[in-house]
Amino acid sequence: MSKLNSNIPAGELTQKWTKYKSSVPLVNPANKRSIEVIVVGSGLAGASAAATLAEMGYKVKCFCFQDSPRRAHSIAAQGGINAAKNYQNDGDSTYRLFYDTIKGGDYRAREANVHRLAEVSANIIDQCVAQGVPLAREYGGLLDNRSFGGTQVQRTFYAAGQTGQQLLLGAYSALERQIGMGKVEMYTRHEMLDVVIIDGKARGIIARNLITGELERHFGHAVVLGTGGYGNVFYLSTNAMGSNVTAAWKVHKKGAFFGNPCYTQIHPTCIPVSGDHQSKLTLMSESLRNDGRIWVPKKKDDPRKPSDIPEDERDYYLERRYPAFGNLVPRDVASRAAKERCDAGYGVGASKLAVYLDFKANTERYGKIEASKAGNHNPDKETCMRLGTAVIKEKYGNLFDMYAQITGENPYETPMRIYPAVHYTMGGLWVDYDLMTTIPGLYCTGEANFSDHGANRLGASALMQGLADGYFVLPYTIGSYLSKDISTKAIPTDHPAFVEAENNVRATIDKFLSINGTKSVDHFHKRLGHIMWEKCGMARNREGLTEAIKEIQDLRREFWADVKVPGSADEFNPELEKAHRVADFIELGELMCIDALNREESCGGHFREEHQTEEGEAKRDDVNFAYVAAWEYKGESTFELHKEELNYENIKVAQRNYK
């Protein structure tokens, strides 16, 4: 257990971070200039960290597999970013954001980390606005807010349905500024394929130049992974096609523990699957639940068009089951409720695996307000709908367009059909309070780490965490490590550890290319995804998980015997890139099932059918499972469990209640 020291500073919760910042050892500017830091990933967590570290004076190398750092998948986040600004004067505070996040995470997150996140949340908004990020504003020129799930205040800042894009472009511009000044060396179209460990410390990486195929060795005094989540283990998810676990998995195999791998977020409002050709799923932002009401027909297999079903024959099941939060319950609750209705036979659309998200009532309400502003206090229904549609269009126009594009239906006229889909992974590399993994000098930020969201992430909190880690947390905490490393000179990359790591990567590549089997990488990825979705998805049970572990092991053997990777190692070869990623997803999938099997309780996104209340809600077991499961890699299919006990000193642990 000695390895699992979370290094939470002593003292009162609200003072921990303040005291930490004022007592953490510093690195003087002259020394910073000779200290090199590698940042892998250029999303919100990676780009903000790389830019900030360079501003502080460190020499930074940043890597991304895309053709530009601006393309990282943070760009696709739609709805918003939370911050405890209390601009709406509705009772928000640092404590309330902290409390909502812990509760939303079903009491499986670390108090000290979450409180720090809530503390720095306000700074993020200030920083982004200063960068010129065009967040939504009111007519008075001040920032606007909206509501997200799991809260009763309006603390979500947004930029139409493109919040992630605008925040990422802010971080990207800060990063490009440092690149232009020569303080960050940017390596695009590069993929990290191993970490180099010397004397027990992370000292560099092996990266493949994806254009030339060349393997490169890069030294760093420390290595930071901001490489995102692993939702693509399910094949179909809202992640980008390239999102992968490879960097995180490679370091896991070199000694970094993997925390809570089974905690997966299934987002309730996604466009349903339309056919076998489907390559990814598209999210419809949670912000739509501000103005959309979710319902299914009260009658099973109702063949009528939604517009023909009268009010009293509709079941607004979230409003019925959870009157206090209604359509704004947290994601895990909303997803399971949709699945419950569809499994019971009330689903809609061709596949019957969908529910309606209906904007009509709120469109009419907005229309009435608009008419009233224009002096018409008795508008007819048509006027209301026309004026209201304009309001809805301004708020969510790009989402509605996207929906129309994908489905061929007009959501202004007919309700959207939606269904849950894999969206985010709360699990990730285990890190301590400093965001350091169990490998000294190896840090992990953003979605790639496990730290802040417990068993379920609240909407608009991923952007907050990515930027908190990169702008305001890591730049301080990394100093604690680097201040002890100022006399370490750059290690030449002909060091045997670099040579060995590179040789291992090369051997794996040669192996992929030599199998010359009969099935494509995608074939295996789809089969893995099917196993994961059916047996380690929204509902899990002992029998299914046990089967899944066996099936994944068989799949792994088949993959390594029968995969076909065309082309060669020394060229731009996307199939080879995918082979690395899918090989790692297969191993991760097994660990996720092992973790889900071990966790004999339901909490947040992890729902074990054996453990539910009479009303079908998640039933935690705080006596036996109030811990972080951190898994150590011990060889093929072998993982050792380490526990980090979670202690709640400031929050009373209770069953979540959104009724």
Next chain:
Amino acid sequence: MSTGNMNLTLQVWRQKNKNSTGKLVDYKLSDISPDMSFLEMFDVLNEQLINKGEEPVVFDHDCREGICGMCSMFINGQPHGPKDLVTTCQLHMRSFKDGDTIVVEPWRAKAFPVIKDLAVDRSAFDRVIAAGGFVSVNTGNAQDANNLPIPKAKADAAFEAAACIGCGACVATCKNASAMLFVSAKISQLALLPQGQPERYRRVQSMVAQMDEEGFGNCTNTGACEAECPKGISLENIARMNRDYFSAKFISEEEV
């Protein structure tokens, strides 16, 4: 679940690497579903090529929801194909007819060299941003966000300019391979906001200089960029950039 019934002929640009010459190669596809995206249709093609032991077509793509800006196909003479205001990944096969022949080429511009098949090198855009597409504010420098009220109309206009996804369709469609729409969108976003004022004239000069250095062409006001932009970025941005560029020449203390 939809079943596919479309038969198509694809003519796809194949080019081994940046030094080799490429050519259009014909492929027949059958049983394509109208609900597939254009890229999913390419997934089907690639799966078939792999199974036949041939090399799949390399193309750039990532988010497949129209926001990352990575996908970049020139389809039947139009960047991102025939539909307005969408990227290739959001173009669906229902926009085509059974029996169609579809020609697919990479972006073509001197500043965007082909890497392989349909993938091109757009790093020139990053270098233009690095030349000045930012507000110089280090982490920790910021004041409270609401200390700086910004009129909604200005904020909205800045947001519209900021919606650019950096895909390069504007360059690909321009007969001069000009990057003015892309460059002016970033310049406008920051020129419209108070945060962008201190560096406004320095910025426009250094970004335009870098744009020229990269080998992008000039603007002759054809307007193809605006017509083909998947995010509807307006030509007004180019006018604003030009105004600022000329103004900068008269503001001596801001000269780079």
